[in-house]
Amino acid sequence: MALYLVKRLAAAAVTAILASLIVFVLVRSVPGDVVAQMLGQTSDPTAERALREFFGLDRPMYRQYLNWLSSVLAGDLGVSWTRGHPVWQMIRDALFVTLQVGFMTLLVGTLVGVPLGVIAGIYEGRWLDRFIQSFNLIGLAAPVFWVGLMLLVGVSSLFGWSPPLLYVPPSQSLSENLAILALPIVSLGLLQAAAYSQFVRQNVVSAFHQDYVRTAIAKGVPTRIVFFRHILRNIGIPLVTFMGLILIQILGGTVIIESLFALPGLGRLLLSSIEARDYPVLQGGLLVVVLIAMTVNLAVDLLYRVIDPRVRLT
């Protein structure tokens, strides 16, 4: 096991370097750069040359990559070319917002979705199950930004209320923080509840069809005990890994919600740095997102291996 872990970590390190290369190449392939943005409609070749030199854009591509990589490995993500703030600070603040949205959405989704899924699974085939499944499917099919937009405008017209505009962390003012996040979490959360509900339902249904469960029921064990002893335990782990995957989705998937609800999260940061061609922020941000996603994947993978020793592919 230990050897396997070391091998996996080594492979992960190599993949991380590969990730940095892919991120760099992708970012630099987008035409236009920050100098063009800064100079705007004025064109002065000397000014342009001076600015490019200032940003190091005149050096050969591989040099720029190696410089960036070496500072990243030393722990320095650089400074934003347009804002002047340190990149790490910007990413950290934005990540906090995105993760807060992500976790609270996860919470809402779980609190609403899991019970619904369990009920649907237990009453498989009956009217209640079909009703819940319809809700699930509609939730899965609805475009997130459309739901969010309708909610924002609907709440404003009906109740004369709209969220406060400036994000404050919960440590500063919990009520304000919740007020800002209410609408985005409700829209995302309901849609996620649909996904969880469907997932849980599938698992509950297939668990009920297992031989040992049917045997237990046939022997007369009350359904309630069967449910809590066997079924819940079995869906616990798949659910956790499923949530891990959803978490990754959240990291990138919040771009639209953040754009709609004016949240200063990572998605919006990446979007605005693409527009501004702010390479340090864009490269750093993308690298962080990719590495987090890869770490979660690795963790999920390892978890599977720990749980199920039968799975031993090279």
Next chain:
Amino acid sequence: MLDATWLKRLGRRMAASLFCLATFAGSYAAHAQDLYGPLAKSPRTGGTLTMGSLLEPPGLDPFHQGADARIRVTVLMYQGLFYESPNGDATPLLAESYTLSPNKLDYTIKLRKGVKFHTGQTMTAKDVAYSYNHIRDPKNGSPGAGDFGMVTAVTVVDDHTVKITLSEPNVTLPLTLGNKYGAVIPAGYFDAPDAKTKLNQVSVGTGPFKLAEFKPNSNLLLARNADYWEKGAPYLDQINFIFLPNSASMLVALTNKRVDLAALTRPQDVRQVERVPGLKIERWPSLNQKALDLGSEYGPLSNVGVRQAIALAVDKDEIMRASIGGFGQTIGTMVAAMQDRWGVPVTDLPNQKLDIVKAKKLLADAGHPNGLDLNLTTIIGYDWMDPAAVTLREQLAKAGIRLNIQRIDLGVWIKNFQSKQMGLTFNDWATQPDPSLLFYRHFHMTPKGADFRNWKNEAASKLLGDGRAESDPAKRKEIYARFQKELATTVPTIMLFSADHVTVRSDKVQNYVQHPTGWFYGLARTYLAQ
């Protein structure tokens, strides 16, 4: 939204706006001497104003700001020697007065005394000389360097006097010493390696507000400068600019009073807040123009007949109604806010009226009897361009020109612009209130000008050179009139309309006057009623 009532309301709105325009034109004249906006009669000091903005400044460095629409906020923190008065005069700001030498090449400028930087130090001539020498040296990368091309030297005469020497007479120098590019900052500021980016966190100007906080994708907080040289100003304690990602959020915020003031980038959004109680809507003339540029380097456009044909097929009014709901004025060859002082009446200009028959004939004469295909470039993020593009497409189709619309990213568009490969594209830019600053760089032949549209018009260039040097206002007006006729005849660009600046404010916001450049000067004279 039925036809009749909608039209009637539109008519009433237009009448009301014309009335507003008239009163404001009047008030501009009356308060020409008031810097930044009219002095309030009995202002209440204090309070924080929350302003909603769809545009976030990419940076707060006045020396490296390119994109027009984003300069709006820096003018509250940084000041140049002169202020661009709405009527076109350069009013002394950090300067107190100036004299011009008989050969018109030397400006001796006396500086205002008792001016302090946000850092606490007092301004002297050394700082002024450093600042302007820094801008005009292209090696420092300032986009303003080009505008200072005619300056040969900026020297310190004594602690409170500087001398600026030109290579040839140029009456626009005072306006160039205004607030568009650069400002006066402490001498030696840019010696530190991180100086440029540090400006996004700490301001070092002389303006009525200082930078308190700048959070990307969030907000920009300005705080009153307690040491500001004009006593009694500004009135507000703080201004908080909140960056909103789209119009829907902005309108919802306005309706629910989350923001006190907003300058709408899409004037037609006004219709969505018209009926909200407690909100006041105001329209202001602008120095902005939306234009259709025709780069002569683009194949068929090299033929003047083709360009004229396009001009004759364009219905400016329909495009304006489609893209900004009619909240503006169609123009001929001069931006709306300068039409009275400098503009040639549209009826005196050629190629302004729709004439499809003549357009088709011109195309045929130019070798396109069966019409032709052209690419039209528009910029992602400039909302007005989308409806304008589809409307233009329908209009030109009537003359046999088939447009293929291509939306491109701003960064890519700027690259094309700088390398003079604009092709057929929409453009959106504003000017300072002087015809030379409006026309010279864009339309004068290289090497003196940039001639972005490859017009290569010698007669026009000569007129522009003369206009720049001529100090007599009547003669200047005549020179620019001839230039405008040349512009309308050979069509390197078709100026479509100037969109009004539309501001929406809650009742408690008092005395905000929107400057025609679109910059937020007026906030220095704004106060909050109780």
Next chain:
Amino acid sequence: MTTIVHPSAKLQVSPVGLMQRLKREPDLVIGIVLLVAVAMVALFPSLFAGQSPLSINIDKALEPPSAAHLFGTDDVGRDVFARVIHGARVTLSICAGALIISAIAGGGLGLISGFAGGRGDLLLGRVVDVILSFPPVILGIMVTGILGPKTINLVFALATVYMPVFFRIARSGALSEVGQTYVEAARSIGLAEHRILFRHVLRNVMPLILVQYVILFPLVLQIQAALGFLGLGVQPPTPDWGAILQQSKDYIVLAPWMSAFPGLAILVSALALMLVGRALQRRLDRR
């Protein structure tokens, strides 16, 4: 002996009457009905929409739904109903096309990589891991930025996002086939590698890819709409559901119908695809 299952066998509908099918798998029937309806609209838009989706009439801008305009008009006076109907073809063909490219390129690569193994497979696997970790919308934005604003580039951008998924599916499918006895048997009789690959392994992996195609379709639809919403969709004036939503979001208070109907269209199409996809997945699992 492994029977080589041909794709047609999987999709055979057993001879059960429609009513019984409706009782057993109502969601499949509903899904197919909706899908057929959507496909009809996409293939024959002029049958459904009388007016032109392109003609402008500024005087009639932003009118609410009425008899003349079922879904109202947009900000330049175009009929929203016509735009949504014609938009079906544009949106769905972009998504379908992107997924086909994805399936062929990604699936093909995955198949070869899994079958051949070795260093190349390892490296490709790592690259795929990285790409899969990118947020899909951001990846789409960047690739469109790199390639340029043409519609065809949007197709490529979407294809790039999902290529890794097909790669993984095809690769794992190929890997599990490689261990099967029939492959060993084929090799022992001297059958050329590529023949084994294309004749036999592919046939067994094909159903997996097909089902994945249907399952991914609603996701691609949503991502394409999201990209359109951000302004990276089809070039105007061509109607496309995401692009219509982008124009309409600014008029949401004045003219909510401009946003409501395209959103509904996306929902219905995604729903139809999901229902059919789930039914197919069930059949696959039973195999």
